[in-house]
Amino acid sequence: MPSHSDNGLNEQIADVVRRWHQLYQSTLLSQNYQRGDALSKGKFISLEETVTIYRQRLYDISWLMRNLNEYVAREGNRRVAEAVCKRYVNLNELLCFYQYS
Numbered sequence: 001m002p003s004h005s006d007n008g009l010n011e012q013i014a015d016v017v018r019r020w021h022q023l024y025q026s027t028l029l030s031q032n033y034q035r036g037d038a039l040s041k042g043k044f045i046s047l048e049e050t051v052t053i054y055r056q057r058l059y060d061i062s063w064l065m066r067n068l069n070e071y072v073a074r075e076g077n078r079r080v081a082e083a084v085c086k087r088y089v090n091l092n093e094l095l096c097f098y099q100y101s
Contacts, residue, residue, distance in 0.1 A: 013051050020054045023067075 017030050026034070029047055033039060039047065057063045 013048065016051045016055050016058065019058055023058075 013033070017026075017034050020026065020030065021034065027050065029039075029043060029050065032043075033047055
């Protein structure tokens with residue numbers, strides 16, 4: 001980890017980045033930080049700003065609910081699409097059966 005700040009701040013940043021990566025896609029900057037790559041002072045400042053946003057979002061219940069609702073909607077749409085495809089295949093089988101009977 002870069003030595004731009006004290007160890008306590010680095011541990012806090014590392015914890016937020018780790019938690020964010022468990023739930024959401026990462027940025028190249030946060031990936032570099034997590035791998036332990038050396039960051040320039042400017043990149044580290046940018047990372048600190050990004051981590052501030054990540055931290056706010058991780059503790060924001062409305063952000064969680066929005067993402068949870070999106071996941072539930074996508075999963076529901078996927079299941080409906082699967083059911084429609086299965087019924088279409090079954091219907092085609094019946095049509096072929098009646099057509100060639």
